[in-house]
Amino acid sequence: MSPVLAGVLQLLALLVALGLSYRPLGDYMAKVYSSEKHYKPEKWVYKAVGANPSVEMRWPAYLRGVLAFSAVSVLFLYLLQRVQGSLPGSLGFVSIDPDQAFNTAASFVANTNWQSYYGEQAMGHVVQTGGLAVQNFVSAAVGMAVAVALVRGFARSRTGELGNFWADLVRGVVRILLPISVIGALVLVACGAIQNFSGIHEVGQFTGGAQQWNGGAVASQEVIKELGTNGGGYFNANSAHPFENPNGLSNLFEIYLILVIPFALTRTFGRMVGSIKQGYAILATMATIWLGFVALMMWTEFAHHGPAFDIAGGAMEGKETRFGIGGSSIFAVATTLTSTGAVNSFHSSYTGFGGGITMLGMQLGEIAPGGVGSGLYGMLIMAVIAVFIAGLMVGRTPEYLGKKIGTREIKFAACYILVTPALVLGFTAASFVLDTPANSMTNSGAHGFSEILYAYTSGANNNGSAFAGLNADTQWFNSTIGIAMLLGRFLPMVFVLALAGSLAEQTPVPETAGTLRTEKPLFTGLLVGTIMIITGLTYFPALALGPLAEGLAA
DSSP: OOHHHHHHHHHHHHHHHHHHHHHHHHHHHHHHHHOOOOOHHHHHHHHHHTOOTTSOOBHHHHHHHHHHHHHHHHHHHHHHHHTGGGSTTOTTOOOOOHHHHHHHHHHHHTTOOOOOSOGGGTOOHHIIIIIIIHHHHHHHHHHHHHHHHHHHHHHOOSOOBOOOHHHHHHHIIIIIIHHHHHHHHHHHHHHTOOOOOOOEEEEEEETTEEEEEEOOSHHHHHHHHHHTTOOOOSSTTGGGSTTTOOSHHHHHHHHHHHHHHHHHHHHHHHHHHTOHHHHHHHHHHHHHHHHHHHHHHHHHHHOOOSHHHHHHTSOOTTBOTTTHHHHHHHHHHHHHTTTOOOOSBOGGGSOHHHHHHHHHHHHTTSTTTTSTTHHHHHHHHHHHHHHHHHHHHHTSOOEETTEEOOHHHHHHHHHHHHHHHHHHHHHHHHHHHSHHHHTTBSSOHHHHHHHHHHHHHHHHTTOOOOOSSBOOOSHHHHHHHHHHHHHHHHHHHHHHHHHHHHHHTSOOOOOOTTSOOTTSHHHHHHHHHHHHHHHHHHHHHHHHHTHHHHHHHO
């Protein structure tokens, strides 16, 4: 079987699996977030935090819940790392330095999972399972809660109430993420991923001495790392490590985990707003962009540019032979078009255009299908902007799902799309003005520029994947990327919830003959075009200095 055919078959199998999961999972999540029943374990949590899950919140109260919970999470994870040396199960590892502990705490709470350290050489069992794995669950649930709040803003009228943050958070963990993770962990163990609490042991004798590895609860952390679109790996090699991702079957399953909730949330959206077709329109937009990126990535990585590529069957540098170019390309697109950040190959080793595709996927805002929750609310923000543009073109007041998009709403949407580019481009520029950050680059020229641009793109967009080649474990990068992760996660949420509150207060506008039909293919095309144009205008100059310059020079 040719490598190209193998890649296409993997893609087809993935699409079938996602298609079979779409309707039942989407309907189930809509039922979860619409339920008025509270299970007994959930009541224990509410009692412990002193929350009344039956009290509806307006958007300022909902936002305070998001920020308060996240702030406490950052502090807890920071302190856990700082006292690691005194904890049992630390495997002899010392406590984490302050700048690294801040970076990691910000990273995992912001659902970014950026890692500028070697996981197997820095974190013991307690920090890995009691700190990082826990944040993989709750940070994902926070994103889903904010998305559901925005959906309620479209679905409700003449009220500013968006639900209860604590109820949405707990239900997301208990009823959605935990059950799927238990089943998924068993699948990964069956595929060969490890699950234990063993200490450090020698694997064997190699040139230059013995190699040492520590065990860990890898399968259980791996499944929520992908399912919650987190991305932080137990080992430095992430999903390229055989203990995390043993074979082609586990690789395909992990890609499925990355995509299944973000895609299915479009069905949840359709159910909750009372129009399945609206959900299909958002799904079609996400799927069009995702499939286009996969096709481009496979084309550029399979293209032959010399004898070495001819022999290998494509650009195999930095890729695992057990996955091949097809499995690596699909994984790379899945992880950068969501906020996952997991990698099964090193993006720095991709062709110039291939590296640019991974970067562009994040710069779109990771909305195709995006992270759990963040992908849906990011796409809905773009839909609001697309409706506004359409209204300007025909001279009609823009409306979406029966809600008028006025000055207030478009200001919130505009602020949302400006936050991340300001962080990415601002910190990238500052890094090249100063001497010390530039010294962290392994490469010079266009590729070196791409290393730093990718780092801030990944951090501010809450992705977490690394381009490799950049020494990011410095005070400058730990601090600035940590700030970019926190601001890139929570500032957009402020505008999302404010928009949700504004929409929920409106009185629905009845449809007329002049109403834009947002469930039609025409609107899907408009939405795709809006996304690509806004991203292109924002990032093209920076991309031209990095991956485009490198690709054209090859």
